Amino acid sequence: MTAQWDTVTIVGVGLIGGSAGLALAKRGAAKKIIGVGRSDSSLEAAKELGAISEGTTNIREGVANADFVLVATRVSVIGNQLEEIDTCVRPGTPITDAGSTKQSIVDRWEQSRSSRKGRFVGSHPLAGSHKRGPQAADPALFEDKLTVLTPVESTPQSDTQSISAFWQLIGAQVCHLSPSEHDRLLASASHAPHIVAAALAAATPREAHRFTAGGWRDTTRIAAGDPDLWADILLDNAKAVTAQIENFSQVSDQLQHAIEEGDRPTLIKLLTLAKESRDALGS
Known part of the structure; x- marks a missing residue:
């Protein structure tokens, strides 16, 4: 497969983020996969597994040159991370998350949509495990599993399409629901x-x-x-x-x-x- 993106950045390299990285790498969908994590040990583990090609604990550096950003962290921190990411990405960069709740995350983004640099659409892949960490990552985790996208009335259709294409490329089926x-x-x-x-x-x-x-x-x-x-x-x-x-x-x-x-x-x-x-x- 011809690479779809030069650089994909994955914030959070545990089960979901690590699995997304492995799925991208398996398909040759990105020339570079940057992992952003809290510890050097988790990043090194993800790199050894082939889920990322390089890693950093600095979220600003990690997303600065990204062509696509996936935030795969806890729902309690996604909102703050999206704020920080939006200040650092290039204008027009597609951004999505993998949080298990959507209303609070989407609402916070929408409050400042008119001044945003990034193009965010919320996502929730209905795939996972009780296991955690990059060691649990599986390149087939999303195959034939449903991923819910939560665009709102103000979301451009092109933004929704670009996020849908990401999940479909790594094997997921996609449907749309409102955040609520x-x-x-x-x-x-x-x-x-x-x-x-x-x-x-x-x-x-x-x-x-x-x-x-x-x-x-x-x-x-x-x-x-x-x-x-x-x-x-x-x-x-x-x-x-x-x-x-x-x-x-x-x-x-x-x-x-x-x-x-x-x-x-x-x-x-x-x-x-x-x-x-x-x-x-x-x-």
Whole structure:
């Protein structure tokens, strides 16, 4: 493949950023991939894996000559990083992020859109793992996975197209949602499920651990994710997450009541509804 960009800069070289770097390198899509990280050790690890060609801990230096910038860091810092990046990039540089929430990030950018140098469109690749760091990076992470773009009314179509092309080039499928719709739907599909998994893991007594098998381990896998990262996500999307927790609690209460009352028909009805919902997704 002919290189699409001379220089792509990836801010944050962990699982998502590292995987994007590996996918770009595998396809020869960028002549140079610059990684920006907090530590020399993580940058060196990413370089040894081939996810980046060079690294720096200075975000301003890292983005100054970039033709495309991906910010793959925690949602709690993306807003500040976008502000700093925008002061350093060349006018017209496409910028996107990989944050799991979108409303607060996009709103902050849009407040000063008219004076921006960069061309930002929010993104959220629905791919990941409870593992972290560049060592967990996978060049196939995004292949056939959905990436949500969150353009707003003032976003030029050409900006959305350039960000879409980036994700499609590394194998992702792309769809568009408003930032608010993204956060509402992802509260149900991703954020609240983490709460459920964490609650089950925390509520299971240690003496039962030796008896856990596939069901418990499958259900609680995501509870092994980074607590700091997940606290950022849940607090940033608090309203939508708490609404979904309330929905879950209502169904949980119905199940509990049916069990306590020995109400087999209602219990079967609720379990059947759950099975049909899960079966609709396929394997």
